[in-house]
Amino acid sequence: MPIPARPIGPSTRELTVRGLILGALLTVIFTASNIYLGLKVGLTFASSIPAAVISMAVLRRFRGGLLENNMVQTQASAAGTLSSIIFVLPGLLMIGYWARFPFWPVVTICAAGGMLGVLFTIPLRRALVTGSTLPYPEGTAAAEVLRAGSADAAADGNATAGLRALVTGGLVSAGFSFCIGGLRVLGDSAAVTFSAGSAIFRLSTGFSLALVGAGYLVGIGGGLAMLLGAAISWLVAVPILTAHTPHPAGVDPASFAMGIWSHKVRLIGAGTIFVAAVWTLLGLAKPVASGLREALRARAPHVPGAVETDRDLSPRVIGLLAAVLLGCLLAAFAGFMLPAGGGAGAMLGVAAACVLFCAVFGFLVAAACGYMAGIVGSSSSPISGIAIVAVSLVSLVLLGLDAAGMLPAIFDANGRQLAIGSVLFVTSAVLAAATISNDNLQDLKTGQLVGATPWRQQVALLVGCVVGAAVIPPVLNLLYQAYGFSGALPRAGMDPSQALAAPQALLLSTLAKGIFLHQLDWSMILSGVALGALLVIADALMRRAGRSLPVLAVGIGLYLPPTVSVTLVIGAILSWLIQRSRHGASEDAHSGRGVMLASGFIVGESLMGVALAAIIGGTGSEQALAIVGPGFAGTAVTLGFLCFVAICAWFFRAAARR
Numbered sequence: 153m154p155i156p157a158r159p160i161g162p163s164t165r166e167l168t169v170r171g172l173i174l175g176a177l178l179t180v181i182f183t184a185s186n187i188y189l190g191l192k193v194g195l196t197f198a199s200s201i202p203a204a205v206i207s208m209a210v211l212r213r214f215r216g217g218l219l220e221n222n223m224v225q226t227q228a229s230a231a232g233t234l235s236s237i238i239f240v241l242p243g244l245l246m247i248g249y250w251a252r253f254p255f256w257p258v259v260t261i262c263a264a265g266g267m268l269g270v271l272f273t274i275p276l277r278r279a280l281v282t283g284s285t286l287p288y289p290e291g292t293a294a295a296e297v298l299r300a301g302s303a304d305a306a307a308d309g310n311a312t313a314g315l316r317a318l319v320t321g322g323l324v325s326a327g328f329s330f331c332i333g334g335l336r337v338l339g340d341s342a343a344v345t346f347s348a349g350s351a352i353f354r355l356s357t358g359f360s361l362a363l364v365g366a367g368y369l370v371g372i373g374g375g376l377a378m379l380l381g382a383a384i385s386w387l388v389a390v391p392i393l394t395a396h397t398p399h400p401a402g403v404d405p406a407s408f409a410m411g412i413w414s415h416k417v418r419l420i421g422a423g424t425i426f427v428a429a430v431w432t433l434l435g436l437a438k439p440v441a442s443g444l445r446e447a448l449r450a451r452a453p454h455v456p457g458a459v460e461t462d463r464d465l466s467p468r469v470i471g472l473l474a475a476v477l478l479g480c481l482l483a484a485f486a487g488f489m490l491p492a493g494g495g496a497g498a499m500l501g502v503a504a505a506c507v508l509f510c511a512v513f514g515f516l517v518a519a520a521c522g523y524m525a526g527i528v529g530s531s532s533s534p535i536s537g538i539a540i541v542a543v544s545l546v547s548l549v550l551l552g553l554d555a556a557g558m559l560p561a562i563f564d565a566n567g568r569q570l571a572i573g574s575v576l577f578v579t580s581a582v583l584a585a586a587t588i589s590n591d592n593l594q595d596l597k598t599g600q601l602v603g604a605t606p607w608r609q610q611v612a613l614l615v616g617c618v619v620g621a622a623v624i625p626p627v628l629n630l631l632y633q634a635y636g637f638s639g640a641l642p643r644a645g646m647d648p649s650q651a652l653a654a655p656q657a658l659l660l661s662t663l664a665k666g667i668f669l670h671q672l673d674w675s676m677i678l679s680g681v682a683l684g685a686l687l688v689i690a691d692a693l694m695r696r697a698g699r700s701l702p703v704l705a706v707g708i709g710l711y712l713p714p715t716v717s718v719t720l721v722i723g724a725i726l727s728w729l730i731q732r733s734r735h736g737a738s739e740d741a742h743s744g745r746g747v748m749l750a751s752g753f754i755v756g757e758s759l760m761g762v763a764l765a766a767i768i769g770g771t772g773s774e775q776a777l778a779i780v781g782p783g784f785a786g787t788a789v790t791l792g793f794l795c796f797v798a799i800c801a802w803f804f805r806a807a808a809r810r
Contacts, residue, residue: 166219167608174210175227175612176619178203182228183623186235191242191631191652200294200595201755203228208298218298219604225294226595226609230616233591234266236535237624240580242654243661245632245640249573252632252642257484258625261577264480265584266617268510270610271474272518273589273596274464277606280519281596282462286526289369291597293751298602300748317745317806321752322759324799325361329760332359332792334767336778339789341715345406350399351391352409357722358715359796364803365753367723368746375724377702381421381709382717384683389417389710414659416676421711422540423680424687428703431688465607481581482507488577492570498560502553506578509549513542514582518589524704525590526597535587542582543660544677546575547667568668575664588617680710723750726804733808746807753803 165171182199207216207224241258244250273280280286300318331338343356367375393412400408464470485503490496517538550571553559563571592613599609633642636651638658666672684703691701709717730746767776780788 165217166605167223167612168220170214171207171211171216171220171224172227172612172615174207175203175224175616178206178224178228179230179616179619180623183230183235183620184627187238187624187627188631191238191637191654200225200229200290200591200598201297201751202759204294204297205755205759218602222298222599222602222604223608223612225298226599227612227616227619229591229595230266230588230613230620233587234262234584234617234620235624236587237262237265237580237584238628238654239535239539239656240576240583240660241628242632242637242640242657243576243664244573245637246654246658246661247569247572247576247665248640249569253625253628255625257487257577258628259621260480260484261580262584262621262624263618264477264484265510265514265581266588266621267614268474268477268481268514268581269518269585269588270592270613270617271465271470271477272515272585273522273592274470274606274610276519276522276593277464277596280522280526280593281600284526286523287369287371287374288526288594288597289366290525290754291594292369292601292747293365293754294594294598295601296748296751297755298598317748318752318755321365321749321803322756323752324802325365325753325756326760327756328359328361328795328799329757330764331795333760333764334777336775336780337784337788337791338795339785339792342789342793343406345409347405348391349395351395352405352412353391354386354406354409354714356386356714357718359792360715360719360757361753361796361799362757363716363719364723364726364800365750367720367725368727368750370720370724370727372724372728373700374702374705375721375727377705378709378712378717378724379721381424381706381711382714382721383709384706385413385417385421385710386714389413389420393417416673418659418711419540419673419676420680420683421707423677423682424684424707424710425538425680425704426541427681427684427688428707431684431691431703463605463607465610478507478511481510484581485574485578489570489574492562493560495560498558501558502550502560502574505549505553506546506574509546510578510581510585513545514585517542517582517586520704521586521590522593524708525594535583535590538586539579539583539656539660540663542579542586543575543663544667546578546582547571547664550575551667571668572661572664575667576661579660588613680707722800726800726807730804730808745809749803749807 178199182203186199204221204225207221207228210216211221211224241253245252281288297318328338332340339359341356341358343354345352345354347353390409390413393416394409397412403411482500482503485506486500489499489503492499521535521538550559550563554563559571563574592610595609595613596606598604599606631652632640636642636646636648637654638648638651641648641651663672684707687701687703687706691703694701727746764777
């Protein structure tokens with residue numbers, strides 16, 4: 153249900169110079185941290201909530217208010233999302249096209265793509281946020297953090313109790329995360345692998361309290377859909393494929409099953425996500441069209457004291473800025489392709505076709521990613537699945553131009569290196585738009601809940617995109633020179649075991665190579681498309697009975713690692729159990745103590761992730777704080793499981809108490 157608009161008084165500070173400066177500093181810090189963690193383990197953390205907490209601590213000294221803190225977190229949130237560009241860009245070094253990350257091309261592609269992501273989601277705000285019942289777990293959590301820490305609410309008894317619950321959940325989550333990622337005395341996941349003939353089954357879960365909190369906010373509907381996806385993945389697809397794939401000698405069953413899932417089943421998930429995204433867009437066609445009509449209407453001039461909580465950037469500003477950004481993309485694409493030769497006119501034509509693709513597909517991706525963020529949050533949204541789809545479609549665009557005789561011959565030279573590199577470079581722009589669209593709608597949900605002004609949030613995020621983009625290339629170059637990437641070492645004699653894995657970049661570069669060199673198994677993606685079509689039919693039939701099947705959530709469950717998806721489901725089940733235990737009470741499971749504890753789980757693990765990233769980056773070792781050796785791993789898993797269960801039981805009792 154939409155939050156009533158709040159009149160903005162002349163004394164209310166929202167978008168301030170000091171807030172922009174603080175937001176820029178936090179963006180720099182969180183971007184660097186996210187780049188390292190993303191290249192190391194393939195995951196990034198959302199920076200909205202940590203930024204909100206830090207902003208409240210800093211600006212409280214200057215009598216900063218709730219809305220000013222919200223603008224700081226909006227701007228800094230770009231760090232946790234735009235840094236996902238690292239899932240593609242290192243692939244250009246892995247294929248040997250670049251020897252380093254050039255500053256201006258990387259800045260241009262990140263800033264222009266990210267800012268387009270902001271613009272694409274502006275007309276979607278009313279359809280996906282204001283007029284939607286999507287939970288937006290991280291946006292809701294950020295709003296609870298801001299409201300609990302507001303100086304204006306300090307005298308309110310309920311706010312004080314909420315802040316206490318938030319802090320308690322944060323301390324528990326931070327301590328648990330420190331024991332896992334710092335001291336290493338607790339394991340971060342547990343798995344059981346077993347066989348039935350030649351088929352291998354693997355059941356696993358993670359111990360992330362942040363994911364439990366996100367799952368609690370997602371709710372049981374989305375949680376069960378993700379559980380269905382995880383079950384299809386690990387109880388159907390992996391056993392069938394392992395039974396019909398030769399088992400390589402010397403590889404244990406668990407590693408073999410994980411390899412099958414990484415290289416085959418995830419492609420099935422990507423195909424399902426693609427179909428689900430199209431189905432979701434068709435279902436949103438009417439509200440999105442309504443939002444577009446409202447966005448394009450002439451707005452009355454601003455009057456001091458008027459209601460501001462439903463005002464976006466003007467259509468004229470959006471149009472002019474979009475034209476400038478598309479021009480920047482055209483210059484970046486042309487600058488990437490022209491040095492290879494092949495004729496300026498033909499190269500500009502290819503670059504223009506790529507820009508057109510980014511404009512059309514980017515808007516569709518913005519809507520789909522915004523919807524996914526509304527279901528599972530920005531951190532757990534399968535952005536790399538969107539990247540797989542984007543790589544495939546950009547490749548098909550170039551292959552179509554080649555078939556039409558419009559692709560210069562230079563694209564076929566040197567093992568089609570220019571074609572593969574162009575696919576990765578264009579996909580970077582699409583990915584930047586996708587990640588920021590995730591983030592923008594999450595931030596707009598936070599703004600809706602706290603009574604912020606949408607157009608000011610959009611300005612803050614545009615600034616965050618520029619600052620974050622400027623940080624990405626030097627940090628990437630620093631990490632590449634220090635560690636190297638898998639399959640791409642800057643100097644001879646470096647230890648490959650110390651190289652940063654960059655798993656998504658390796659997968660996407662392999663995918664692009666497979667398409668152009670005819671080495672890709674399309675059967676997996678097409679199987680995912682067929683599965684998605686069957687799920688869409690099931691959803692249509694269920695809707696006639698008054699129920700629904702979130703197809704996109706099923707695809708997410710297929711694609712995400714079980715340590716993420718199953719943990720989210722645990723949080724969703726806890727939400728359902730708590731709601732049933734509180735039946736008839738004045739509060740439901742999504743208000744009061746439960747949501748504050750869940751938000752605290754997200755806050756604590758996020759802040760601890762920042763601290764551990766700084767320690768790991770400074771020391772160059774993941775074991776810098778470890779007090780146990782590798783031989784303790786088995787015991788750590790057992791202790792981690794017991795502590796995780798105990799904390800979940802405590803969470804249930806605390807949240808269910810009336």
